[in-house]
Amino acid sequence: MQYDLIIRNGMIVDGSGMARYRADVGVAAGRIATIGKIREQAPEVIDAEGHIVAPGFIDAHTHMDAQVFWDPIGTCSCWHGVTSVVMGNCGFTLAPCAEKDKLLVMRNLERAEDIAPEAMEAGIKWSWETFRQYLDAVERAPKGINYASQIGHSALRTYVMGERAFTDEATPDDLEAMKRELRDAIRAGAIGFTTSRTRNHQTPDHKPVASRLANWDEVRQLVGVVGELNAGVFEIAGEDTGLNPERINDYLGRLKALAVDSGAPVTFGMFGNRKAPDYWRHYYKLADEAAAAGGRMFVQMLAKIAGVVLSFETHLPFDRLPVWREFRKLPLAEQEARLRDPEMRRKLIAAAHEPPQEDRRPVGPEARIMSYRHTFLMDRTLPPFHSIAEIAEEQGKDPVEVIIDTALDKHLKQFFFQTIGNDDLEMVLDMMRHPRAVPTFTDSGAHVSQLMDASMHSFVLSYWVRERQAFTLEEAIRMMTFVPASHWDLGRRGLLREGWAADIAIFDPERIMPLLPELAYDLPAGARRLKQKSTGILATVVNGQVLMRNGEHTGALPGKLLRNRLAASGAN
Numbered sequence: 337m338q339y340d341l342i343i344r345n346g347m348i349v350d351g352s353g354m355a356r357y358r359a360d361v362g363v364a365a366g367r368i369a370t371i372g373k374i375r376e377q378a379p380e381v382i383d384a385e386g387h388i389v390a391p392g393f394i395d396a397h398t399h400m401d402a403q404v405f406w407d408p409i410g411t412c413s414c415w416h417g418v419t420s421v422v423m424g425n426c427g428f429t430l431a432p433c434a435e436k437d438k439l440l441v442m443r444n445l446e447r448a449e450d451i452a453p454e455a456m457e458a459g460i461k462w463s464w465e466t467f468r469q470y471l472d473a474v475e476r477a478p479k480g481i482n483y484a485s486q487i488g489h490s491a492l493r494t495y496v497m498g499e500r501a502f503t504d505e506a507t508p509d510d511l512e513a514m515k516r517e518l519r520d521a522i523r524a525g526a527i528g529f530t531t532s533r534t535r536n537h538q539t540p541d542h543k544p545v546a547s548r549l550a551n552w553d554e555v556r557q558l559v560g561v562v563g564e565l566n567a568g569v570f571e572i573a574g575e576d577t578g579l580n581p582e583r584i585n586d587y588l589g590r591l592k593a594l595a596v597d598s599g600a601p602v603t604f605g606m607f608g609n610r611k612a613p614d615y616w617r618h619y620y621k622l623a624d625e626a627a628a629a630g631g632r633m634f635v636q637m638l639a640k641i642a643g644v645v646l647s648f649e650t651h652l653p654f655d656r657l658p659v660w661r662e663f664r665k666l667p668l669a670e671q672e673a674r675l676r677d678p679e680m681r682r683k684l685i686a687a688a689h690e691p692p693q694e695d696r697r698p699v700g701p702e703a704r705i706m707s708y709r710h711t712f713l714m715d716r717t718l719p720p721f722h723s724i725a726e727i728a729e730e731q732g733k734d735p736v737e738v739i740i741d742t743a744l745d746k747h748l749k750q751f752f753f754q755t756i757g758n759d760d761l762e763m764v765l766d767m768m769r770h771p772r773a774v775p776t777f778t779d780s781g782a783h784v785s786q787l788m789d790a791s792m793h794s795f796v797l798s799y800w801v802r803e804r805q806a807f808t809l810e811e812a813i814r815m816m817t818f819v820p821a822s823h824w825d826l827g828r829r830g831l832l833r834e835g836w837a838a839d840i841a842i843f844d845p846e847r848i849m850p851l852l853p854e855l856a857y858d859l860p861a862g863a864r865r866l867k868q869k870s871t872g873i874l875a876t877v878v879n880g881q882v883l884m885r886n887g888e889h890t891g892a893l894p895g896k897l898l899r900n901r902l903a904a905s906g907a908n
């Protein structure tokens with residue numbers, strides 16, 4: 337046997353949940369050729385002694401639709417063992433859309449997902465109109481990891497209805513046109529259809545994104561197309577039912593009927609909420625009930641605390657207060673100098689305690705009015721974290737002073753995070769243990785200066801497996817490989833098996849861990865974003881080539897566009 341790559345002496349955790357065993361892995365022509373004792377040589381050999389050899393991780397909830405064109409290796413996901421991502425979630429895609437209308441779809445993405453329009457303008461060469469053409473553009477683009485895409489309702493609606501998409505109900509003709517383009521997108525390989533109905537998704541001028549103007553019948557008819565073709569999932573950023581039992585029942589009833597009637601697998605993300613500790617249970621129960629009634633449904637969860645990252649370099653919740661607003665316009669070095677001036681400090685601290693005069697509620701992960709009990713110093717990446725309120729009590733200081741002083745200690749390069757969901761890790765654990773849960777929902781590629789959840793996969797292995805021993809390594813790997821690969825039907829990925837794609841993560845189970853984030857101005861047009869790497873990952877392999885070694889890109893670009901079963905089998 338002629339191998340391109342041999343991974344020797346590692347412990348195989350194959351993604352199925354089966355107990356680990358020691359073996360070599362031989363790779364040829366992008367696929368796993370042999371798992372066993374390999375005596376041959378190969379041009380490239382990795383010694384994985386003391387390491388786990390697992391399938392590469394799959395993140396099914398990302399927004400890398402724009403980023404894929406300027407960042408082929410898929411940071412920050414690629415730094416945490418991820419080898420395949422699914423994009424096009426929550427109704428947001430860059431297609432279908434003609435270049436002349438690109439500002440309309442970029443408007444959907446800009447505020448809802450915090451992707452700078454300058455970065456999109458500078459970083460994307462628009463070469464498509466239909467979704468089919470967009471997939472071809474992604475296929476042609478150089479890629480480090482694998483990308484699969486769903487088609488987004490906001491783009492689809494805007495394509496068919498233009499400006500009316502932001503104000504009107506669809507006419508029967510509009511709906512027929514949407515169905516036609518959706519059908520073609522799925523035949524071309526889209527792995528799902530997605531929408532958003534949450535008020536967290538707004539455009540920069542405080543208007544709902546296009547998909548939120550759709551009535552439920554429009555959603556039903558479009559999901560019907562997915563079911564008809566029997567390929568792809570339906571993902572929804574759900575309705576804001578609040579805690580009103582009638583609205584919850586109404587929405588969940590419609591969602592269940594949709595799953596049963598259409599036959600399309602239905603999925604959505606869910607955070608734990610400390611104010612309503614049992615809220616999430618309704619949705620998991622719904623998934624069980626849908627299955628009992630003959631539908632398919634599964635729940636995406638984030639296996640960590642969801643927090644907005646704050647810092648003087650990015651956003652602070654005080655930024656819109658009058659005194660702070662002026663102060664925050666100063667260059668960072670000047671802010672630092674002035675923060676050392678007692679008079680200025682007094683003014684800022686007093687202003688931070690003034691009652692909020694919010695002109696509007698924050699949407700999605702925008703910084704919120706401070707709750708110092710739920711704002712934490714980011715001096716470590718694994719719990720327990722220390723809240724600003726706790727530190728203030730310990731040091732006998734004002735909490736705002738704690739923020740200023742800890743930031744000054746690091747020349748304003750100190751990050752904090754404010755929880756917006758999943759604050760209770762025991763609740764997160766209950767969710768993770770549900771058989772219809774999938775740990776994903778990182779929003780990687782979006783919220784680039786607000787959130788840093790692309791580190792979820794290394795967090796699961798360091799915190800839930802190593803520190804808490806809440807799952808065996810075998811169980812945790814299965815949840816991040818075989819399970820998402822099966823739900824999104826990624827064809828012969830997500831397990832280490834002879835003949836399957838050679839997407840592999842090799843890591844040290846005693847050392848793997850996310851590192852602290854940092855800020856970089858490295859997006860196209862110099863736009864800023866948070867970056868977070870990890871430690872303990874020896875290498876990741878994508879389609880048989882080594883993509884990352886000790887956290888550094890090797891230069892290889894082996895990633896592929898993953899199309900759905902219909903397109904892959906040539907039936908398109």
Ligand SMILES: [Zn+2]
Pocket residue numbers: 397398399425426779
């Ligand atoms: Zn999303």
